Amino acid sequence: MFQSLFADPTLLLTFVLVGFAAQLIDGALGMAFGQISSTILVSMGVPPAAASAGVHTAETFTTAVSGISHIAHGNVDWRLFFRIVIPGVIGGVLGAYVLTRIDASTAKPIVLAYLAALGLYLFYRGVMHRHTESRPKIVAPLGFVGGFLDAAGGGGWGAIVTSNLLVQGSNPRKTIGTVNTAEFFLTVTISATFIAALGWKAFTVATFGLLIGGVLAAPFGAWITKRVNPDGLLTFVGALLTATSGFGLYRALS
Template sequence: MDVLTAVDLEMLLAFAAIGFAAQIVDGALGMAFGVISNTLLLSLGVPPAAASAGVHAVETFTTAVSGISHAIHRNIDWRLFFRLLIPGMIGGVLGAYVLSNVHADAAKPFILAYLIAIGLYLVYRGWRYPPHERKPKVVEPLGLVGGFLDAAGGGGWGPVVTSNLLVQGASPRTTVGTVNTVEFFLTLTVSITFITQLGLAAVTLATVGLLIGGVLAAPFGAILAKRVPAKTLLLLVGAILVLTSLFNLGKALI
């Protein structure tokens, strides 16, 4: 029994370390927590719906802390926030319902290929920075699609929404802060939907560990987003998007 307890504690600390690292990246770049955490849970044999439900339950807490921190550091464009909020929540409910009741993997390789192309373009833009910043025009459809893909794929809000807003010329700092803050309301909505469909079966040792590490790291991501130069943010966002999408595309095609 003592050995089992020691093993459980070791695994809990390992999951907490992963949650901490994933949330640092997510808070600073507006993406990656869901992708990293969901990939980990799936590799351990957790069913897709349960993995997505567990990750969203964790993100409800991490995004709350992250959003408050971004607000304190004035990283939020409130007009953009309200344009993303309702479409994102609607998309999240639809995605959670679809994943809980049907398989929606057919489009995944095409979505990942699209995100790889977006990531490469962001790296190019970052390399040639500074471009002219401008207000994004296509916002509400991004929120709807990003919310749906995030719930149905266990991660995708940041990669889809952050990257496409940056492609349209939005400010990297306020884009990251705004997308992270809206994500709290998205994850809360998605988590409630999953609970109504699946119950509380998704709460595991892994989700508890991810929660501990993610909450501890959440305040630091906003500080990094505020202090890291815009050119560096663009390069990092593009690189993370390409690497995670390539990894997941390889898994989807195998």
């Protein structure tokens, strides 16, 4: 298997660079690794289930390093962590199971339109300095929906959970660090579900490249999160969410 992984170094390097850039953004802003990586794989002709399986397999390693880095920098709210991780894992298993058996793409444009609108709202609040912190009330259902859509759509845990927690007034730095740390447990469960359903064929050169690049970038994302002020983080999250969701919506409707 490893001979085939290193058969084309140029292709491997391409995915290493994609993984590095995607994880740097994800670690700093709490979203985008799955969206960026899955979009590239699907555009290259990889079936959605295989693309999601490959991305989540790589994320098992990248989120482990990212989570450790966020914990080291004090970016984790442990009370919030335990409120989202269990329902997130349950939703992730269900989403992975659904994706291996039916086409879950029909709801994708609706979800992307919602996220794009949410991104615009977060961007507005960041620019206008109108983020008032408060403890979020809707957490467990959000974790479940985020886990389900992440597995079924090949990514989206951070976009859904992080953005909605921020809308409820959660602290940006703590939210990003907590959601990233919880994502490790989500990706381990989703990857195991995909491997049980699809076998090890999901572990391709793309998966290996994303894994290498993501692991190298993970520590830097947590460092960036700790040093950017809350309004700046909110603005960046809003801009990124609007851009990625808007592009995904365009592709889904075209």
